[in-house]
Amino acid sequence: xxxxxxxxxxxxxxxxxxxxxxxxxxxxxxxxxxxLSSPPSDGPDSSPPxxxxxxxxxxxxxxxxxxxxALMILVDDAGGAFPxxxxxxxxxxxxxxxxxxxxxxxxxxxxxxxxxxxxxxPTATKKVMLxxxxxxxxxxILQGGYFHGRNHLTYGVDVxxxxxxxxxxxxxxxxxxxxxSEIWLVKNVIVDAPMAFLRKYYTQGxxxxxxxxxxxxxxxGLYVPNWAFAASHVNTAGYASDTRAVHCEVRGSxxxxxxxVGLIDRIILGENHLxxxxxxxxxxxxxVNSPDYGPLPPNSPGWCLAxxxxxxxxxxxxxxxxxxxxxxxxxxxxxxxxxxxKILLCSLFSIPLIIIGxxxxxxxxxxxxxxxxxxxxxxxxxxxxxxxxIIYYIVDVKCFRxxxxxxxWMGMNAFIIYALAACELFPAAVQGFYWRSPExxxxxxxxxxxxxxxxxxxxxxxxxVMLEILFWCIIAGFLHMKGIYMKL
Numbered sequence: 001x002x003x004x005x006x007x008x009x010x011x012x013x014x015x016x017x018x019x020x021x022x023x024x025x026x027x028x029x030x031x032x033x034x035x036l037s038s039p040p041s042d043g044p045d046s047s048p049p050x051x052x053x054x055x056x057x058x059x060x061x062x063x064x065x066x067x068x069x070a071l072m073i074l075v076d077d078a079g080g081a082f083p084x085x086x087x088x089x090x091x092x093x094x095x096x097x098x099x100x101x102x103x104x105x106x107x108x109x110x111x112x113x114x115x116x117x118x119x120x121x122p123t124a125t126k127k128v129m130l131x132x133x134x135x136x137x138x139x140x141i142l143q144g145g146y147f148h149g150r151n152h153l154t155y156g157v158d159v160x161x162x163x164x165x166x167x168x169x170x171x172x173x174x175x176x177x178x179x180x181s182e183i184w185l186v187k188n189v190i191v192d193a194p195m196a197f198l199r200k201y202y203t204q205g206x207x208x209x210x211x212x213x214x215x216x217x218x219x220x221g222l223y224v225p226n227w228a229f230a231a232s233h234v235n236t237a238g239y240a241s242d243t244r245a246v247h248c249e250v251r252g253s254x255x256x257x258x259x260x261v262g263l264i265d266r267i268i269l270g271e272n273h274l275x276x277x278x279x280x281x282x283x284x285x286x287x288v289n290s291p292d293y294g295p296l297p298p299n300s301p302g303w304c305l306a307x308x309x310x311x312x313x314x315x316x317x318x319x320x321x322x323x324x325x326x327x328x329x330x331x332x333x334x335x336x337x338x339x340x341x342k343i344l345l346c347s348l349f350s351i352p353l354i355i356i357g358x359x360x361x362x363x364x365x366x367x368x369x370x371x372x373x374x375x376x377x378x379x380x381x382x383x384x385x386x387x388x389x390i391i392y393y394i395v396d397v398k399c400f401r402x403x404x405x406x407x408x409w410m411g412m413n414a415f416i417i418y419a420l421a422a423c424e425l426f427p428a429a430v431q432g433f434y435w436r437s438p439e440x441x442x443x444x445x446x447x448x449x450x451x452x453x454x455x456x457x458x459x460x461x462x463x464x465v466m467l468e469i470l471f472w473c474i475i476a477g478f479l480h481m482k483g484i485y486m487k488l
Contacts, residue, residue, distance in 0.1 A: 058333070060392040061109060063404045065411030066476075067391070068102040070469050072422055075099060077468065081461040083292040087369060089282040090256055093376065097369040100167065101322050101380035102387070104174050108326020109333070109388070111175070115182045116334055124183050132176040134488045139168025142423045150427040150443065161272045163309070165265075170311040170319055178323035181207050191335040201331060208324040215318040216374065220252040222260040229271050231305040244302035254371060256280040257303035261371050265312040278308035279370055308370065315372035325353070325381040329388065339397050346389040353382030406473035413476045416486035421472050 075096035079086030085095040118124050141147075143166030145157035181204045189200040228245045248258035256262075256278075265274055281287060286304035287294040296304055311319075332345045357379025361367055365375040394400050401408070410417055420426040427443050434441040450467075451460030479485070 059408060060395040062408045062411035063391050063395050064388050065106055065414045066407030069410050069414055069417055072099045073469050074465055078462050078465040081458040087279050089291050090280045091366045091368050093367045098380055098383060102384050104319055104322035105326040105381055105384035107171060107175055108178055108323035109330040111178050111182055112327045112330025112334060118183055121183050128179040131488055132172045135172040136169050139166045150424045150431060163275060164269050164273050165309050165311045167311060170316045173316045174320040174323040177320045178327055197335060208321055211317055212321055215314060218314055219260050223251050224248045224258045224260060224263045229306045246303045259371060261312050261314045262308050264314050265309050268313060271307050274307035274309040276307045310370045318372040318377055321377050322381050329385050343389055343393055346385055350382045350385035350389060353378045409476040409480050410473050413479050413485055417472050417476055
């Protein structure tokens with residue numbers, strides 16, 4: 001996965017303890033000047049401002065974003081050298097499989113903070129829809145196939161084969177659904193007791209359960225017929241193509257060739273517009289180097305060369321649930337004042353989710369990031385909440401911030417770092433300048449030098465990636481010092 005972004009990066013409501021009387025701090029500018037204004041009089045939970053209330057920024061959320069981006073760069077660029085941290089070939093969970101849930105969870109937390117006060121629901125809805133559309137289109141440009149990345153110094157895409165979905169598109173879907181629910185489905189109730197908390201968010205919870213139910217019904221109830229696809233492969237004459245049949249005729253299968261997620265994408269999007277190098281090509285059935293990519297084994301099944309989109313339509317519906325779970329975490333931060341109380345409640349929210357995920361896995365719903373199964377959703381969302389809770393305790397409670405400042409900088413400029421680093425715009429641009437042959441460029445040369453110094457391809461690559469992360473932390477810090485923030 002070139003995996004995230006926090007779409008609500010510029011929207012974080014920077015309040016650590018925002019009771020109903022707290023002033024609204026406009027965080028659209030991350031610079032030194034921050035505008036304070038009273039919350040809108042016609043929005044939910046609105047009341048006269050109280051300047052005495054602590055309204056510091058929720059630094060832990062920035063650190064959490066930065067950690068997620070650093071993790072994404074690590075698994076994307078070092079995953080080839082260390083397949084164990086790369087995405088699980090189909091079932092199971094590795095380090096890389098936590099990146100997308102971390103981003104979605106952070107988006108949900110941010111949404112709960114920014115929409116604490118809603119002065120005009122139609123206006124807020126318009127802004128949310130516009131932002132979601134821009135994010136979707138930006139993802140289409142970055143991940144639709146137009147930019148070919150570090151190892152292919154060309155650009156351009158056949159519109160007949162453009163990939164419609166991707167990481168940013170999935171996040172735009174989760175952002176849109178979670179934001180609209182926060183604007184329209186939250187009751188105008190003052191939270192002064194646990195039951196009031198439930199009444200306020202009861203309808204929103206039902207909506208999340210409905211989305212989850214639709215996903216489960218389609219995943220296990222939709223009939224998947226036999227299907228065929230055009231497979232491209234290399235032979236002695238060059239590239240060739242032939243039609244391969246896949247035999248299914250089943251319901252409820254979670255295996256690569258016959259699941260409802262792939263069926264819906266093939267019908268709605270078309271196989272030419274799906275990801276053409278799916279993760280299941282690293283399974284034992286499809287690779288002699290499993291869990292890494294490799295040549296096809298003898299008598300490998302035909303579906304090994306079939307396309308499959310890891311950010312498909314149905315799986316994105318379930319991925320939005322991670323945003324809703326992040327919303328719940330943010331609601332705890334908003335409505336409960338005591339820091340110990342917040343930590344306790346967030347832990348009690350996170351740990352059971354992890355346990356539920358493993359229980360579901362034992363009961364027969366395996367962890368699968370490509371399908372975004374219910375067990376995977378619960379376990380990774382719980383891990384996201386627990387990680388954010390620990391960071392909150394370290395950064396916002398104990399104020400142990402200096403060691404975290406590099407990640408904080410990166411989190412405050414998540415969007416631009418994602419575009420330049422994760423989508424390889426910057427490395428590809430640098431590699432455009434080379435000496436005599438494309439291999440003689442600064443990026444590849446530096447990595448090759450480190451591999452020679454450490455006498456190991458794997459460890460040299462790891463050091464190169466760590467230096468890459470440090471480089472982007474410094475760039476983010478420079479942008480922060482200059483007050484430059486890229487927003488949608």
